[in-house]
Amino acid sequence: MENTVSQIMVTKSDGRIVSFDPNKIIRVLRKVGAEEQAISLILQQTYKILYEGIPTKKIYKSVFGNLKRMDKSIAGRYNLKNAIFALGPSGFPFEKYVGSLFIAEGYFVKTGVSVSGQCVEHEVDVIAENISELNMMECKFHSTNKIYCSIQHSLYVRARFWDIENSWKEENVDSSKMFFGWLVTNTRFSTDAITYGTCSNLKMMSWDFPLNNGLRDRIDKLGLHPITAIVSLLKKEKQKLLDMGVVLCKGLNTDILKSLGIDESRIPDIMKESTNLCRKNK
Amino acid sequence: MENTVSQIMVTKSDGRIVSFDPNKIIRVLRKVGAEEQAISLILQQTYKILYEGIPTKKIYKSVFGNLKRMDKSIAGRYNLKNAIFALGPSGFPFEKYVGSLFIAEGYFVKTGVSVSGQCVEHEVDVIAENISELNMMECKFHSTNKIYCSIQHSLYVRARFWDIENSWKEENVDSSKMFFGWLVTNTRFSTDAITYGTCSNLKMMSWDFPLNNGLRDRIDKLGLHPITAIVSLLKKEKQKLLDMGVVLCKGLNTDILKSLGIDESRIPDIMKESTNLCRKNK
Numbered sequence: 001m002e003n004t005v006s007q008i009m010v011t012k013s014d015g016r017i018v019s020f021d022p023n024k025i026i027r028v029l030r031k032v033g034a035e036e037q038a039i040s041l042i043l044q045q046t047y048k049i050l051y052e053g054i055p056t057k058k059i060y061k062s063v064f065g066n067l068k069r070m071d072k073s074i075a076g077r078y079n080l081k082n083a084i085f086a087l088g089p090s091g092f093p094f095e096k097y098v099g100s101l102f103i104a105e106g107y108f109v110k111t112g113v114s115v116s117g118q119c120v121e122h123e124v125d126v127i128a129e130n131i132s133e134l135n136m137m138e139c140k141f142h143s144t145n146k147i148y149c150s151i152q153h154s155l156y157v158r159a160r161f162w163d164i165e166n167s168w169k170e171e172n173v174d175s176s177k178m179f180f181g182w183l184v185t186n187t188r189f190s191t192d193a194i195t196y197g198t199c200s201n202l203k204m205m206s207w208d209f210p211l212n213n214g215l216r217d218r219i220d221k222l223g224l225h226p227i228t229a230i231v232s233l234l235k236k237e238k239q240k241l242l243d244m245g246v247v248l249c250k251g252l253n254t255d256i257l258k259s260l261g262i263d264e265s266r267i268p269d270i271m272k273e274s275t276n277l278c279r280k281n282k
Numbered sequence: 283m284e285n286t287v288s289q290i291m292v293t294k295s296d297g298r299i300v301s302f303d304p305n306k307i308i309r310v311l312r313k314v315g316a317e318e319q320a321i322s323l324i325l326q327q328t329y330k331i332l333y334e335g336i337p338t339k340k341i342y343k344s345v346f347g348n349l350k351r352m353d354k355s356i357a358g359r360y361n362l363k364n365a366i367f368a369l370g371p372s373g374f375p376f377e378k379y380v381g382s383l384f385i386a387e388g389y390f391v392k393t394g395v396s397v398s399g400q401c402v403e404h405e406v407d408v409i410a411e412n413i414s415e416l417n418m419m420e421c422k423f424h425s426t427n428k429i430y431c432s433i434q435h436s437l438y439v440r441a442r443f444w445d446i447e448n449s450w451k452e453e454n455v456d457s458s459k460m461f462f463g464w465l466v467t468n469t470r471f472s473t474d475a476i477t478y479g480t481c482s483n484l485k486m487m488s489w490d491f492p493l494n495n496g497l498r499d500r501i502d503k504l505g506l507h508p509i510t511a512i513v514s515l516l517k518k519e520k521q522k523l524l525d526m527g528v529v530l531c532k533g534l535n536t537d538i539l540k541s542l543g544i545d546e547s548r549i550p551d552i553m554k555e556s557t558n559l560c561r562k563n564k
Contacts (some may be wrong), residue, residue: 118432118472126479151402155445156438163437163478192402200445216559 011055013145020050022173025062025063031220032077034067037233044064068231072269074275076229080216081145081207083229084186086238087247091141095125096228097247098139098184101215102128107135117163124164126184134168135203136161137182148188149206154197157183161202188214225249230277237262249278293337295427302329302332307345314359316349316440324348350513354551355558358511362498363427363489365511366468368520369529373423378408379464379508379529380421383497384410387503389417400447406446408466416450417485418443419464430470430486436479439465449534468497505560507531519544531556 003275008020016073020032020189020210022043027037045066046059067075076083087093092112099109115124125150126137138157140149168179189197189206193267208214219225227233227241227249240260246252257267290302292437304325311321327348328341349357369375374394381391389410397406397418408419420439422431443463450461463470464485467537471479471488479486490496501507509515509523509531522542534556537547 100433119478152438155441156434159441159444159482160436163482196401196445201442 008050009053011053013055013057017053017135024274028078032074034071034074036084038070047197072231072273075231076273076277080219080225081227083156083226084215085143086228087226087242088141088143091139093242093247094141098137099128100248101218101222101224102135104224106130115164115166118166119163122160122164126213133178133180135180135182136164137184140183140185142185142187145187147192149183149185149193150190151192151196153182154189154193154202158197158200158202194197223250223256225278227252230270230274232266232273249274290332292341293334293335295337295339299335312358314356316353320352354513355557357513358507358555360558362501362507362511365508366497367425367477367506368510369524370423370425373421375524375529376419376423376468380419381408381410382504383500383504383529384408384417386506388412397446398449400448401444401445404442405447406457415460415462416460417445417464419466422465423468424469427469430472431465431467431475432472433474433478436465436475436484439463440479440482440484505532507560509534512552512556514555516546530559
């Protein structure tokens with residue numbers, strides 16, 4: 001069966017047409033923790049909807065729909081990228097969210113701070129400090145995958161953190177602490193943005209960069225899924241939680257859910273999904 | 283008469299409302315070389331059209347219209363900023379034009395060159411070199427005065443030219459030549475763009491920055507008015523000249539005008555205006 005459909009062509013979101021590759025789905029489903037039996041069932045369902053030139057978005061939706069029926073927390077993990085988009089439209093919750101990743105790793109974190117450079121003042125999105133490091137980050141939240149960080153972003157963020165680093169070094173001559181400037185985005189970097197950033201010692205993090213330690217990997221490792229990934233919650237309920245400052249599913253509890261006016265019969269399911277979702281992976 | 287209208291409020295293009303100040307018009311007209319008698323006449327005409335809240339754009343148009351009837355080459359100088367806008371919509375003629383300013387000052391100039399930096403390759407808009415200096419410029423052409431260069435522009439252009447300068451210094455260890463990175467725009471810089479650029483040794487030039495040596499001043503001093511400033515030419519005739527690569531009124535001659543199919547009876551007037559226009563000022 002796999003052989004007969006392997007020649008089906010699918011249309012990617014950027015318009016490129018490529019062969020349908022079931023292994024991609026298998027890899028992703030294994031990564032988010034789906035059981036082999038579930039993967040097999042989902043693949044069978046996927047084959048049924050395939051047609052020549054089908055948009056990959058449709059395949060994604062079908063897989064997500066099937067997963068939701070089988071295991072909501074696995075579906076939430078599968079849909080993580082969209083859950084991060086759902087933190088928008090403003091970039092502010094994303095900055096808070098990136099801060100939370102560093103808090104979980106033991107850093108002391110501040111967001112939205114004005115910092116003096118050698119030449120000018122800069123608004124820094126996230127500062128993550130521990131005994132040996134001072135990390136300052138510029139976060140670029142994009143509402144669509146089509147927008148990404150170009151080399152201009154790397155260049156201007158690089159210059160900005162050099163300006164701050166120069167000033168910081170003047171004032172902390174004796175410090176053994178290391179200073180790092182970061183560019184963080186929820187989408188991706190262009191190739192030359194990465195080339196320049198890496199070469200000029202700018203730390204960079206995107207959805208899947210650096211390899212095995214991008215945003216997705218960190219979220220999975222730390223179990224820091226956003227509440228926007230919880231499938232059992234309605235969009236307006238998620239928005240209310242974000243407005244209340246509840247960004248992580250870890251921060252959810254039955255009292256908070258009750259305070260939203262959520263029917264008590266739904267609460268055990270939501271809490272179960274949330275607990276499974278933000279269980280550390282691997 | 284001046285006293286009675288001095289309380290008239292005018293509306294600037296950015297929406298701010300300020301008192302009408304005839305001295306501003308007098309200063310500008312003197313700067314472009316208008317005679318005192320002409321200035322007096324134009325002011326009289328201006329007073330006639332004033333009303334409460336009149337847009338400054340309307341005043342500008344009235345002054346320009348009156349100047350055109352009196353002295354076309356003075357009108358062309360008065361309208362220089364719009365003549366630079368008329369080099370658009372692409373930024374390419376502006377880069378050529380900035381190059382011509384440096385050629386006139388004795389530099390050897392190249393435009394649109396790919397240059398290796400320490401980390402990546404960069405497309406450099408203008409390179410102006412002489413025996414003691416190597417200047418590399420990023421040109422930002424904007425089609426409207428409302429768009430200007432922000433600190434992000436200063437930061438990214440600064441980082442870009444540091445990348446090139448580092449690579450150049452490695453390869454030219456013994457050179458006594460000075461390397462300068464530039465940000466050039468036909469509109470203006472934000473205050474912090476100037477603060478950062480000046481502090482970080484980025485050379486900057488805008489319409490009126492630096493004081494007395496901005497784009498306007500350089501054009502006036504060098505007599506390098508663009509052909510788009512010639513009032514006697516129609517818009518489509520100017521476009522044909524730009525397409526032929528004739529950017530400076532200095533480059534105009536009767537043969538070129540004939541080749542455009544311009545009626546011979548108009549040519550002496552056009553040439554007279556062009557010669558007067560690109561006469562060096564002060």
